[in-house]
Amino acid sequence: MRLFHAWLSSASRRVRLCLAEKNIAYESVAVDLSKQEQHAPEFLAMNPNGVVPALEIAPGRFLHESSTICEYLDDTVPEPPLRPADPYALAQMRNFVRWTDEKSLPHLLILNWSLMLQPTAQQWSDQELEDKLARIPTAERREAWVRIARKPYTEEEKAEALRKLLLLVERMEDMLGASEVPSTWLIGGAYSLADIAAAPFIARIAEIAPAALAETAHPRVHRWWQAIQQRPAFATARLQLFGEVLQERLRSTATPH
Ligand SMILES: N[C@@H](CCC(=O)N[C@@H](CS)C(=O)NCC(=O)O)C(=O)O
Incomplete structure (x- = not known):
């Protein structure tokens, strides 16, 4: 593969x-x-x-x-197995994954792109931008690239994006408290694709808004985050810290070569 x-x-x-x-x-x-x-x-x-x-x-x-x-x-x-056998739990899992796709990713995009892509994109000439836009297959992403290249997200928009991203933590805290049998994991009492779907967003929240993951703020999500980081797969998958990668990039572009 x-x-x-x-x-x-x-x-x-x-x-x-x-x-x-x-x-x-x-x-x-x-x-x-x-x-x-x-x-x-x-x-x-x-x-x-x-x-x-x-x-x-x-x-x-x-x-x-x-x-x-x-x-x-x-x-x-x-x-x-990474999906619950029970059809109801499976349906819940799929709805949660879809929720993160629709309600978390677009907000994280605003925050991440502003950091990672804006510095390069804003230097493109109008012709370069036009050429690049012509290759983007979806209107939604064309618009996102136009924003990053020409109309950077404002501080208010970024704050609003963070507020909406943090709704994931609220939702997970509720889910983790809802099951009759207490579980570390989100759906059906076992680690599943629901936990995997949430992990990249929580990893990013750990960097940009760590207070939201404090035990005092969201104790169940706090435990979940500790537990998922202990899984061997977490290290293998290399969810490197964004900040570290950004620093590394800045260092390599600052070095003459
Ligand atoms: N729903 C898609 C989302 C994929 C997605 O948005 N990928 C982003 C990175 S997380 C990307 O490739 N962005 C580049 C672009 O939009 O040009 C999935 O889950 O695979």
Whole structure:
């Protein structure tokens, strides 16, 4: 298998976590989002949405959408199982994953892109921007790139994005307190793709708003975050700290070469 991904991308991190839990060997192919490698025709042939990740499961056979990829991996490599057997719990799991896709990712995008992509994108000429936009397959992402290149998100918009991202912590605290039998994990009393879906967002919140994960603020999410970081797969999946990567990039661009 070959995974086309970006180290800091939440959707890619999910798939890496899933691959690591299942101990699946794969070739890692890093896609540079700041160079729009995800919009190149070769990449669009793998994922027509022009976003990472894409997984090559056999020569020339590709999957996209992190949640779909994770379910495929759980179907084809059943051990350890990462979905509840009970259909009701499974439906809850899927709804939660979808909720994070719709309600968490767009807000994290605003915060991450402002840091990672804006410095490069705002230097493009109008012609460069136009050429790049022409290769982006979805209107939603074209708009996001226009914002980053020409109309940077304001401090108010970023604060609002963080406020909305933090709703995930509230939701998880409720979910973790709702089950009749207390469990560390979100759905059905066992570690699942729901926990994997949330992990990249909570990892980012741990960096930008750590107080939200304090024991005094959200004790159940606090325990969940401690527990997920103890899993061997967490280290294997390399959810490096954003700040560290940013510093590293700044150092390498500052060094003449
Ligand atoms: N729903 C998709 C979201 C994928 C996604 O948004 N990927 C982002 C990184 S987390 C990306 O490739 N962004 C680059 C772009 O939009 O140009 C999934 O879960 O796979």
